Amino acid sequence: MPKVYIPNNSGHDFSNAEEYGTPVFITEGTIDRFKINQMYREVADALKDSTDEDYIIVSGLTQINVVLTSAFAYKHGVLNMLIYDVKEERYILRKLVLSNMIDRVEEE
Numbered sequence: 237m238p239k240v241y242i243p244n245n246s247g248h249d250f251s252n253a254e255e256y257g258t259p260v261f262i263t264e265g266t267i268d269r270f271k272i273n274q275m276y277r278e279v280a281d282a283l284k285d286s287t288d289e290d291y292i293i294v295s296g297l298t299q300i301n302v303v304l305t306s307a308f309a310y311k312h313g314v315l316n317m318l319i320y321d322v323k324e325e326r327y328i329l330r331k332l333v334l335s336n337m338i339d340r341v342e343e344e
Contacts, residue, residue: 288312
């Protein structure tokens with residue numbers, strides 16, 4: 237079963253994301269927005285067993301989202317994001333295949 241990586245266990249209800257896979261929290265509690273190296277170490281550790289079929293929830297502190305999505309995309313060549321739609325009360329999946337994007341830009 238795929239995993240759903242969540243940047244921070246901040247007490248929010250992420251149960252709607254369970255339809256996509258098993259939740260995996262990267263960090264918990266307060267995060268120092270300036271400790272980027274610490275964020276990267278925690279992200280790298282969490283993603284060590286990840287696959288290109290897993291997902292990332294975009295939520296919380298911008299810096300950890302940047303580190304998490306960058307590391308995932310670098311490792312797998314794809315970015316599978318779950319973005320919460322408050323109005324619909326559900327997650328929307330957005331998948332980027334990086335090689336498709338880069339190939340297209342290089343051709344132009």
